[in-house]
Amino acid sequence: MLAIFPTPDERFSPGCDAVPDPRPDDARWCVYRGGDLLLAAAPDDGPPGLLDAAAAAGLSLTRTHHVGRLDGHPVLAGEVAPGAALPDGLIESNLRAASSVLRPAEWSAAALASQVLHWDRTTRFCGDCGSTMSQPDPRERARRCGQCGHVVYPRVSPCVIVLVHDGERLLLTRQASWPAGRYGLVAGFVEAGESLEACVRREVDEETGLCVDDIAYQGSQPWPFPHQLMVGFFARYTGGEVLLRDGELEDARWFEPGAMPTLPPRLSIARSLIEHFLQGGR
Numbered sequence: 380m381l382a383i384f385p386t387p388d389e390r391f392s393p394g395c396d397a398v399p400d401p402r403p404d405d406a407r408w409c410v411y412r413g414g415d416l417l418l419a420a421a422p423d424d425g426p427p428g429l430l431d432a433a434a435a436a437g438l439s440l441t442r443t444h445h446v447g448r449l450d451g452h453p454v455l456a457g458e459v460a461p462g463a464a465l466p467d468g469l470i471e472s473n474l475r476a477a478s479s480v481l482r483p484a485e486w487s488a489a490a491l492a493s494q495v496l497h498w499d500r501t502t503r504f505c506g507d508c509g510s511t512m513s514q515p516d517p518r519e520r521a522r523r524c525g526q527c528g529h530v531v532y533p534r535v536s537p538c539v540i541v542l543v544h545d546g547e548r549l550l551l552t553r554q555a556s557w558p559a560g561r562y563g564l565v566a567g568f569v570e571a572g573e574s575l576e577a578c579v580r581r582e583v584d585e586e587t588g589l590c591v592d593d594i595a596y597q598g599s600q601p602w603p604f605p606h607q608l609m610v611g612f613f614a615r616y617t618g619g620e621v622l623l624r625d626g627e628l629e630d631a632r633w634f635e636p637g638a639m640p641t642l643p644p645r646l647s648i649a650r651s652l653i654e655h656f657l658q659g660g661r
């Protein structure tokens with residue numbers, strides 16, 4: 380399996396056990412302001428990290444949730460108002476960009492916090508009758524309508540991500556919005572009524588015009604933009620010519636192992652799938 384996630388000794392354990400103290404002294408905080416993650420600058424010019432209890436103490440936090448444990452510390456998610464001033468020593472970062480500075484376990488915690496806060500923000504009212512929703516039990520991540528009993532759990536949207544290979548070479552794709560020179564993999568949402576395997580065939584066909592077989596599961600990764608579960612596969616090329624026909628991609632082409640372009644960021648399953656293939660993991 381892919382080595383995407385942190386090693387066990389520093390692993391983040393997701394969960395929502397009730398924290399008796401709403402602001403535990405040993406907490407680590409994943410705080411967002413207007414969609415960006417707040418980080419504490421390191422005093423010694425080291426990489427920034429999640430906020431500890433002291434750093435979070437001066438913030439006016441709303442929408443707080445316990446999201447798990449990190450290195451034995453409770454991890455909490457919270458938000459501050461979009462225009463809130465930041466105390467000295469705090470910086471803000473896009474969550475994707477934070478993957479280049481946070482430890483993998485820290486980033487996993489921040490990613491789940493982002494997803495839980497999104498769920499909280501978007502389930503204030505019942506989608507069935509329009510009444511106010513609440514979370515009656517902090518140990519269960521479920522919001523319930525006080526009028527009709529409708530229950531909403533955090534949404535998880537499955538997506539496939541596929542490395543298409545043909546002998547030694549692999550197919551990489553590029554979206555126009557990505558940084559110059561960066562390539563990634565075919566990916567797309569699973570449609571209602573569709574199997575993962577059928578989705579792999581459809582997405583590869585729609586995005587590149589190619590046919591594949593020998594679809595093999597490699598690993599998965601929660602991807603909180605805002606609530607995907609990326610399910611990674613290798614698939615063997617069986618025929619067709621590259622044809623960009625759905626307008627989603629700017630380019631798709633074959634690459635040889637010795638001539639790779641700029642790859643997706645670390646901590647992404649796309650990067651892990653490509654590295655796993657290049658290391659002979661077929």
Ligand SMILES: [Zn+2]
Pocket residue numbers: 505506507508509510524525526527528529
């Ligand atoms: Zn309702």
